[in-house]
Amino acid sequence: MPRQLATLATLAALLVVFVAVNMLSAVGLRGARLDLTAERLHTLTDGARAIARDIEEPIDLTLYTTDQVVVDNPAYRALAKRVREIIGEFAAESRGKIRFKVVSPEPWSDEERQVQDAGVEIRPINQKGDVLILGLVGSNTTGGTEVIPRFDPGSEQLLEYDIAKLIYTLKTPVKRTIGVMASIGSGGFDPRTMRPTPPWQTLDLLGKFFERETIPETADRIPDGVDILLVVHPKDLSETALYAIDQFVMRGGRLLVFVDPLCFFDPGNPRDQFAALTGADKASNLDRLLNAWGVEVTNDKVVGDRLYAASQPIRKDGRLVPAQWLPLLGLRREALSRNDEVSRNLEPAIAQVFLAGAIRRKDDAQGPRLTITPILTSSDESGLMEKMGLTDPNTYDQLLDTFAEDTGGHAIAARLTGPINSAFPGGPPAPAQAPPEPAAAPPAGHLKESRVPANIILVADVDMLSDQMQVDLSAQSVIPMQNGNASFLVGAIANLAGSPELLSIRPRGAARPFDRVEKIRRDAAREFREKERKAQSRLDEATRSLQTAIDEDKVKVGEDGRIDLTERQKERVAELRKTVSEADRELRAVKRDQNRAVEQLGSRLKFINIALMPALVALLAVGLGAYRAAQRRAERARSA
Template identity: 35%
Template sequence: MSTRLSLSLGGLALVVLLFLGVNLLAGLGLSGARVDLTAEKLYTLSPGTKSLLGNVKEPLAFRFVFSDKLTAGVPALKTYAQRVRDLLGEFARQSKGKIALEFVDPEPFSDDEDEAVKAGLQGASLDIASGRQVYFGLVAKNAGGRQEVIPFFETEKERFLEYDLARIVHSLAETKKPIVGLVGDMPLEFGPGGMMAAMRGQSRPYAVMEQLRQFFDIKTVRGDAQAIDDDVTVLIVAQPQTLSESMLYAIDQYVLKGGKALVFVDPLAEWATGSPEMGMMPLGIGLPPGAFTMLGAWGVDMEKGKFVADRELAVPVSTGDLPGMRRRVVAYPAWMTLTDAQRSKDDVVTARLGNLNMGTAGAFTKKEGAKITFTPLLTSSDQGQLLNVDAIGFRPDPEAVFAALKPGGERQVLAVRISGTVATAFPDGPPKPKDEEKKDGEKKDEATKEEAPKRPHLAASSQPANLILVGDSDFLDDRFWVREQDFLGRRMLVPFAGNGDFVVNAVDNLTGSGELIGLRGRSSGQRPFEALDRLRRQAGERFLAEEQALQKRLTDTQRKLDELKGKEKPGAAQTLSDEEKQALDGFRAEMLKTRKELRAVQHNLNRDIERVGAWLKFLNIGLVPILVIAGALGLAYWRRKKAVA
């Protein structure tokens, strides 16, 4: 007995020592150790985010505001809030002390709530009668007092939670607005009329410029520039239709040295003149050979003189505005409205956009053997077809374009993200100036020449290229996405499509570091019971046919019953024959029987689901305690048996 007692005491002492030892080790060297056991590694930051956080130089203050007490009865929101809190904690840890994290649970009508509202957080009402607001947002500041805010963490955006937080860190770490360069034939800064019309007050900048200026500094690249300035973070190339070889070379070298670009190339630039509604031929046709050569060097092909037409995405347009023509609305397959099904859900640029409109857009394909990552952002439906621009004709006829489409089609890539190693489009070096350009160059002041020292020619990218290509410059035209309204004498732009948001998203994404650009959407933290969902679908399919047959029988019986009952006249001695009365009783009995069978089918529909649900609850709640108890009993039995032996 004393031996067994001493063994028990020794074992207990060993357990205590082991417990203390583990805690001591954890306190000394394992305090930051964590294991992510989730299937999708939800709590493991991507290498790009870790690199970004490791390079933060100035202190940042993150204030996470969540109404914890008020959301006690909303488990879904509390679960997501814990996910956000955990991720913020990981951000703070990876920043090596540069991010100071504060958690605030604002009481209703308190100073904390006032500060949250002042900072730009949005409240949500769970109880309208009480007037209490629930807050779930983030206020982040840098040492200079500049602020970034997430007004409310929406569960629908959980897949991009890491990206949104990383973008805030990158934005606050920057000391000034990124510079966006503009080059191309589309006069974005002056509007459809161009510079001369703008100087006369007859043209305004395209609406997309107003959105870009809110976030970036805009810099126009001169048409005779020999190089793109180093301070340009992102270059927007809007329809390089008449750009010189020297300018195309400047763009080429800018990309090869690691510059990021958003490029709009269009087989038919309708903004240049007319539209099918005006009954005029678009004159902005074609791109210079150098533009196609440059696309090829980037690992991309675009079929010359071909645009995408799609019967499924066709935009309704009004035709017949010319004298003697009857006005009517028809579907125009050359113009497309892209919906959720045509947008990439995994890329931050396109995942959260509304509908987008495009007109006579070109299509991209990956060049065979290209060493690039080719990621489609926007596509047509599976009914997309390539038509020759000649199909538009001098006076575009939407019905004729529709008739030119053949049955079938395939998904065409309308916008694509390119990354990786690319080559120069000028393997022989800078293009030699033409005679006229040489004469102009000889007239330039020597001081100007000294300001632009000759740069070494790059034959291949010195850093991985980061480009977004869009096969449509009309995408930027106001009439495709924004409507102008007069509000109290002031001009107000009302978007009806997400084209402007796409441009801002693309530029914002490209202005980020390489780590930020590489981030993609992550899986949601919501873990649905997939087996249960599959069972619901199977049960629904199994019982649907039977339910529909019974429902039809019930409807037919009810109709026959109503026909017989219609022959009955209140107060009459007898209006139905004995056979009809017997049939009436039979129909009533049949109706009751059918209703009973229908209820049984609906009950059976849920029975299997409830059974599996109960089994899953048992596995999640009861199985582990049972296994622990069984293990303890088994261990006790084994020890007793060993002691007796």
């Protein structure tokens, strides 16, 4: 009996301790968590914490949500929980400067109408009148408001950035001004289709982050209020416009340039057949300035890469088959500079480029030269390809046989820094119609050298900004924003604008590429091409042998119109059929082995996840139990 009472007392004491620990942890450890995820998905980045801690005036954040509808939808239930957690962490870091509340408006109420007026999206989900609301409204003490109309499960990896951007905008209401000089992507009127063309989403996105001012390509001066100048696809800029850009940089303006040796999505001039063949009318450059500053971009060649080449369908023998597009690159991980803020925070998202040029030093430049720091770089399996004929992707499969790799990678995007001299040492260019004048001293307002070290980001690809590059082309349906191109553009401008906190918040939780599977496919494709060449060689030999037999023995036609073959000709036909059958069997075997290798990899992963890991845990538990049992026996033996 005393033993039973002692046991009950021990259990009661344990229960009291358990309840006490839970109560104390609920009070003392509120908000504490241990984040063991690989990307630390549940921990604010340093940049996000810096934004929250730097708030001087109170900011009110209101999350509007239809609780019951969200609860009934598993994807939105998890998303709503994640949004609350992130905002809660921002509020905790702000030391009371962020006041956060959640509002669930009643259906058909005035509050629901106010939600809609505030800019939060209300989405009907059925015919009963139920709606889904999940949006955020923020306001500051000066009357400024910012809204995230809706949160979507497909953009969960950008949650921290979106919320941080809203808070940053409210605490820093004055937006930086970006000037945009673009020959493509800004929207307008297409004379070929006689229809208006919408702006590219990536360029249209800039208005949400910055004050945007359009700069005409004929400008003779960049306005003083412009902080960053974005130049996209500069084609045949006048000397006056080039001088305006030059002096903008000399005054300390920040420059982001996208040029392209062959812009696939530039419609070009369809009437100029030679230009369409060579791609001359689809090219752009800023050589007049860059060459003077010690930098050049290849104009006649583009970068191809076996390692980063995307696998996309092409038409072959009347069917769509996957093939590596050497000029279409998905740059990830090793391609991203870990020493530059623009690319360091892109991972695990990828930057996708198409028919990009290579950035390199121009050794014969006079005067100070810019320092080139690569941001996006091709792999060691890359090389330069002549751009002529590359506008037809259906020919890309043939390029794999003749592609030659270089030594080392090629810079596709780079940061250019350092003091420089003006590319116009004699001052502004004379008007086109003005008669030539004798050389004179530059005018008083002309800057011959940069006031501060230049800070320029140069990208040798324009296609990456197009809407067509914001989708997964290999998918059965259009899947938007599967790469980091838009994030790269906004991040580059944010960096040049001097807001590193926002830039340091990287997308997290995005789908990771299956590197092992891609390697299997690349190896299989290489083996397939090698066997295809050998099979084609045998087919050619068998065909020549049959043709020789036909030429020498002459083909006889019977009275019924049937062709009578000699025994020699029949043997050659049989050999040709056998060769065709063997070649087809070998090529099919390569594809079959590829699929089998992928399936075996999947089976191994399933075995590891389903059987091996539980078995290891069980084995560890058994071992731990045996160890404790041995310890207890040893203690009893010592006490005896």
